[in-house]
Amino acid sequence: MSNVANEFSLLEETLLIEKPEKTEPLGILFWICVGWIGVNVLAAILANVLPMKNPLFEDYNAINVGPGLHHLFGTDDLGRDIFSRVVFGSRVSIAVGVGAMVIGFGVGAPLGMLAAYKRGRFDTVLTTFMYVLLAFPAIIATIAVLSFWTPRALLKIIVVIGLASVPLVYRVIRTATLNVATKDYIIAAKVQGATDRRILIKELLPNIAPIGVSFLLIGIATVITLEGALAFLGLSVNPPTPSWGNMINEARTVLAQNPWLVIFPSLALCLFLLCLNFIGDRLRTHFDVTEVKL
């Protein structure tokens, strides 16, 4: 009777249940996460105009002050305000995350869609090339390039991580497109006289977009973590410009004396990633029309 287990799912298909006209709401937790991300992004954009202390200003009268009214998150060993450094630091993290993914998706997604739709030689050559790139350890390549490509500027970091993510994005989008491209409605569109361009935009894109968006969000989170790791190795933006990663890196030596220095940027990083991952995952299940909603 070992065969019985995989037959269970069949039952659900045999039940005739009218499909829901409206999908269930996304839930309060989802909107809280969206709100938090929104606040972070807004703060990062408006950091200059917000009434905040200069993150680079060294106030020697207030060194290693704990969290309080005057310095919300306290100050570091140079008297810099942690709160404003966390806010300004989010700029680097968010810029790297979004920027790298824009490059990754800008190059990888159209190529992946085209390859899966066109198939044939174009697909074979491109996919082989991408798999060769995937086989090359991206993190080591990134570290190597960044170690030599000095001075390190934000744009360089974005470009390097973005290019490194292209094969990953390509693979995800190509697989997603392959599933859709073999469906009868694609053939139907073709025989009605739709051009390839029209099929790619009208038929394929709406079906891949949900997968793309959720992967994009999770990708941003991954890149932010990567930036943190690079900063930890001292390979991200040069101090004194703050980023969540290099704040944690700089503070690790004084962790025992002044834990606030690590706790606040870590907390900001964690919350941001958690929200991104949650939103991405929730969107994926929400838009998954094939999933049985029983």
Place this chain on the structure above:
Amino acid sequence: MTDTRQPLLRVQDLTVTFGHHHHAVSAVAGVSFEIYEGETLGLVGESGCGKSTTGKALMRIVEPSSGTIELGGVDITEQNGRALRNARTHMQMIFQDPISSLNPRRRVKDIVAEPLDCWKKVRGPERDAMISDLLSKVGIDPAVYGNRYARQFSGGQCQRISIARSLAMRPKLLICDEMVSALDVSVQAQILNLLEDLKAEYGLTLLFIAHDLAVVKNVSDRVAVMYLGKICEIGPADALYEAPAHPYTKFLLGAALEADPDSPMHSQVLEGEPPSPMNPPSGCRFRTRCPNATERCAAEEPQPREVAPGHQVACHFPLSITRK
């Protein structure tokens, strides 16, 4: 007789080969037939016989390796690009899986309007009126269901929407590929009746591909039987079912399950399974399972010949036709 009518579609020596060199499989191995204006040609056969591939090759969804497909005198195997896309609008196809034929993320109205939008034939209110008309014709209320997404419909309804979409460009030929085999009996009857009504109203010519002999008989004027990539018998539906001339047709009909306890039990069941199309038998492709096969069947490929007016069979020893 049929000869006086004009063939709308003339297919000659159509071959479709997949793969290369010694992995090549001829899914369709030289098929010729005509479909006359206003008639329904049924195409039956078991899985792997090439009937669906034939249908797809006519639309050039799969590329024919050789042969000609003339639609209204124009050979569409020679066309490409815009001309091909244009030629395709004279033919439309309805697929087996009703759910996967419709984009789940588009609204019913847009799905039906897709062919019109592709060709920008009509716009604005005229376009909307046309879509509403098409949807009403297939029994879907455009006011209630037009704005819903395709994923909210049952199999039968999806097939109705597919039909509406296929009619938008007023095609001459409709290719129905197993269009009712995924539906429940009661829904299947609705769709078949609808198809007959629309055929009359729009003056359609049909190629009805199916494995179900009863369904094919109910809609077809003429029936072609395929086995392993070739047509083994073609003739008027009544005559072919009543007195099959090819041994394979006889077995196929004998195996059909009739919803009648008094129907003769399957006394003669065809043994074995079709050989692989990768390595088809020499001569007649059915000879390995045929009880009447002789050496001649292995040596020489039987050519289609007429056994009765309009009734052709590709067999060296056709069963004698005795009409009851």
Place this chain on the structure above:
Amino acid sequence: MSESEKLLVVKDLATTFATAGGLVPAVGGVSFDLERNETLGIVGESGSGKTVLSRTIMGLQPRANVTVTGSARVNGFEVVGASEKEKRQIWGTEVAMVFQDPMTSLNPVMRIGKQIDEALRVRMGMNRAAARARAIELLELVGIPSPAQRYDAYPGQLSGGMRQRVVIATALACSPKLLMADEPTTGLDVTIQAQILNLLDELKDRLKMSVILVTHDLGVVATRTSRIVVMYAGRIVETGSTREVFYHHRMPYTRALLESSPKVSNHPHTRLATIPGRPPNLLKLAQGCSFAPRCAYATDRCHQERPELQPAAEPGHSFACWNPLPTTRGVAAP
């Protein structure tokens, strides 16, 4: 024949799924029985509950949120409420199942012989050599040519018809008394379908077992069963001997089902009788007869009150309808 001697006795069996949308009565109180060495057909469209019913009788409950009430006794063993461990005692030896899709019910990475062996060695306590010999015997029994060589084949190397034969061999491994075949020939070609149905018929007589054929295809049950059960929206709407149901049916649904299936004997362009609408949504079942919304004979009573099965003229034939079709046997309608 007394009830205890019957192979299968089903009484008021109901299977209810708790879903996000509400309770789904997939099987809503079904009673029937099955004699030894008999073939029974369960016929219905999708959503009729035929598949859920067959699985409930097997004791296969897929998820935690399923409630089963009533009783189903297989050769005296009560399936409803039995634990997984207890049910394992009857699976294979008393009742076995043949599923629709032979590709998913066979393990694609296991040699077919091994899949039959497994049951023999675990359940029957056979040693390796004996199990192998028996497995080859079984493969031969289900008509697989050169079974000794095929023993080592993988499912992917066999055609659909051959795979279904292997599935049947696996089901027969421990000589069950009841074989449950759920759409065993759906998806197979016409000629292969006939082969498999003939095989099931032959095996039934040879192994003295009973067979339940679950199908949507009236053609499958017409000549293969002695009795049939017609299901609609989770309930039995008509049951009786096959000939009685085909020729003297009283329930309008049965007639509609029969008339809407195309026949080989029809002339081209025959207009088919249709049933308006589609099978009901089990979440929103009406309180009266489930078929009433689609029925041409429905009256107010049909919409208000659910008809129970009532006996027809011939023994064993019963139907659930307030306004049955006039009997063709010259007996006044109740």
